Amino acid sequence: MNYFGQRLRELREKQELLLRQVAAHLEVDTALMSKIERGDRNASKEQVVKIAEFIHADLDELLTLWLADRVESAVGEEKKLANEALNIVKKKFKK
Amino acid sequence: MNYFGQRLRELREKQELLLRQVAAHLEVDTALMSKIERGDRNASKEQVVKIAEFIHADLDELLTLWLADRVESAVGEEKKLANEALNIVKKKFKK
DNA sequence: CTATATTTGACAATATTTGACAAGTCAAAC
């Protein structure tokens, strides 16, 4: 499970759009869209932008979730140290 | 610049160890150690473990810094959204 | 200057990621 894909699916279904339609707008295979929504694959930033545009969603919201997914996979299995590491990075971005 | 390499250099120099010596213990080229300390390359987790062992440093401290580096590079250029994304991930690890 | 330590850039080898395709499940309609 991932933040971005989950939210995308939610938004897409609310608008009764098909995977196929979103995929067409990105010019990728429907199978790939399916994987993206399910979190099997990561979308590129460009793809997130195109998706947000197509489904009229807030780009920053989607990019934030997409970024959270990236951060989470960077943390990987290091759950024990994650909190402290996140604090360190957070501090750096305080400015 | 990166957290892990910077701290490693500090610790290594305090003990007057040479890059070459640490490199030998990891069985890698000195050039690679240099890059790791300077943040040009990332160390693998296994390498961090071996380094901590060799320089008698606290493994968790080094791993935390190493993880912070990974998180930071996951964030990449998305500085604007970083803080919110980090919050999301942090919340997830609260348990 | 000489000797040793570190840094750098280029490179081959390896590993990972990417998107397409084919085949699969599932549910609703027929």
Add this chain to the structure above:
DNA sequence: GTTTGACTTGTCAAATATTGTCAAATATAG
């Protein structure tokens, strides 16, 4: 029970990225 449409899954080759080494360039110390 078969067809249809939406979605899912596994596998593949191509594209990209990462890894560690080598040789050459730079520092730094004596």
